Amino acid sequence: MSASFALCRECLAQYKSLTYDATCKYTLNVIPFCSLQWKDEHPEKFNHEHRECRRAIIRLVGARTHLWRHGVIPEGARSVWTEAQLAIPDWPGFRRLELNAKEMESLDDCAGELRDVMGFVVQEFPNVSLRDEGGTTSFSACREEKSTHKT
Numbered sequence: 001m002s003a004s005f006a007l008c009r010e011c012l013a014q015y016k017s018l019t020y021d022a023t024c025k026y027t028l029n030v031i032p033f034c035s036l037q038w039k040d041e042h043p044e045k046f047n048h049e050h051r052e053c054r055r056a057i058i059r060l061v062g063a064r065t066h067l068w069r070h071g072v073i074p075e076g077a078r079s080v081w082t083e084a085q086l087a088i089p090d091w092p093g094f095r096r097l098e099l100n101a102k103e104m105e106s107l108d109d110c111a112g113e114l115r116d117v118m119g120f121v122v123q124e125f126p127n128v129s130l131r132d133e134g135g136t137t138s139f140s141a142c143r144e145e146k147s148t149h150k151t
């Protein structure tokens with residue numbers, strides 16, 4: 001199944017009203033994006049209870065992160081990318097399709113930080129899963145080992 005990009009009317013209007021700010025500085029967003037984030041790319045009053053909208057944005061940001069790293073939009077996200085370009089053609093994020101060396105370094109830092117967090121959790125808890133909880137991402141982890149591990 002290939003993913004799609006859809007926002008509700010409210011979020012669509014918010015994302016359409018965003019304007020590109022060339023002076024905007026990025027920050028590292030480890031969870032949920034594991035990527036760089038510019039303030040002008042997301043509405044300040046995004047309604048985090050809109051889980052489907054949030055997922056759509058996370059997919060879009062993820063597709064762009066892949067583009068930065070590998071120079072292409074991943075196969076599974078092409079429809080997300082083209083649908084987003086149609087829905088919010090003026091999204092400031094579409095003007096940042098390449099990273100300079102320093103930004104690339106920051107992106108690696110971001111991945112490193114997430115790996116550190118996840119590495120620790122996975123080590124401690126073999127059955128870990130990430131759950132999208134609206135505004136935050138929660139871990140679900142349990143120490144019980146899978147039955148196949150038993151001899």
Ligand SMILES: [Zn+2]
Pocket residue numbers: 007008009010011012047050053
């Ligand atoms: Zn929405």
